[in-house]
Ligand SMILES: NC(=O)C1=CN([C@@H]2O[C@H](COP(=O)(O)OP(=O)(O)OC[C@H]3O[C@@H](n4cnc5c(N)ncnc54)[C@H](O)[C@@H]3O)[C@@H](O)[C@H]2O)C=CC1
């Protein structure tokens with residue numbers, strides 16, 4: 069399969085690099101990473117290890133591929149979609165956090181698949197990516213149901229040794245992941261704690277409230293996600309990732325823009341479309357945006 073990875077930073081480089089053992093992969097990245105991969109190949113280290121040689125370029129448009137993986141941060145999704153609109157791609161799959169597929173689908177002709185990724189990835193230096201945890205990629209039709217295209221993509225991922233599952237209930241899975249991110253990311257980022265600090269007490273209560281509101285908005289969107297399931301998902305992920313610093317905490321620590329708009333912000337916006345108020349998500353989003361403005365990155 070000819071696969072274009074749009075936005076090869078940490079996750080895109082890891083997944084694209086693993087896919088390159090079997091498929092024809094092109095990483096769209098920024099220099100010096102793109103130049104280094106072109107010149108000397110890519111080292112994958114950590115929980116996965118390989119040396120592979122995908123193509124790498126900073127050119128964003130004019131590509132032709134069977135599949136485009138979108139792995140930019142959520143706030144770069146619209147720009148990525150506009151660049152992909154000037155490519156010839158058979159399908160698009162987002163592995164991003166937050167609700168980004170709608171942005172892609174509204175700007176692109178190609179079918180857009182939904183995806184979630186729990187692999188851990190860190191770009192250590194140009195040309196070198198660390199797999200910090202072997203997770204799973206789940207993908208499927210954006211509106212749910214069986215999908216032959218998703219099956220082909222899932223097989224292509226498994227052929228390259230990736231742990232990939234094709235699911236027929238992506239709407240529920242996306243909203244459950246959103247509830248987990250809405251509950252964990254903002255709370256850990258604002259209080260500067262590891263995920264495990266959300267096991268109990270006020271922080272656990274706050275994470276549950278954000279997740280419960282997200283589940284309620286999911287149901288307004290006709291996605292069946294009971295409050296209990298969302299709360300339990302938060303607790304399960306907190307337990308499993310207790311020693312992790314959430315991606316949003318890492319962004320705040322590095323004084324980088326966060327994905328709050330596509331997580332708590334998306335919950336607020338979609339709730340508002342239904343005339344519904346989500347005070348916990350609104351407060352978390354407002355605090356993070358205030359921090360971003362104060363840090364001069366918004
Ligand atoms: N890193 C991880 O372990 C995981 C990340 N995710 C999600 O995956 C998405 C990506 O995360 P990361 O890889 O960590 O972020 P990242 O910031 O390391 O990678 C994004 C890359 O896209 C590049 N980019 C943006 N616009 C571009 C353009 N127009 N042309 C070329 N390159 C462009 C940036 O330079 C950056 O290197 C996020 O939504 C994140 O939440 C999900 C699961 C795990």
Ligand SMILES: CC(C)(CO)C(=O)C(=O)O
Nearest residue numbers: 252309312313314315316
């Ligand atoms: C699941 C969780 C919360 C793990 O840290 C995550 O997705 C993130 O940090 O963005």
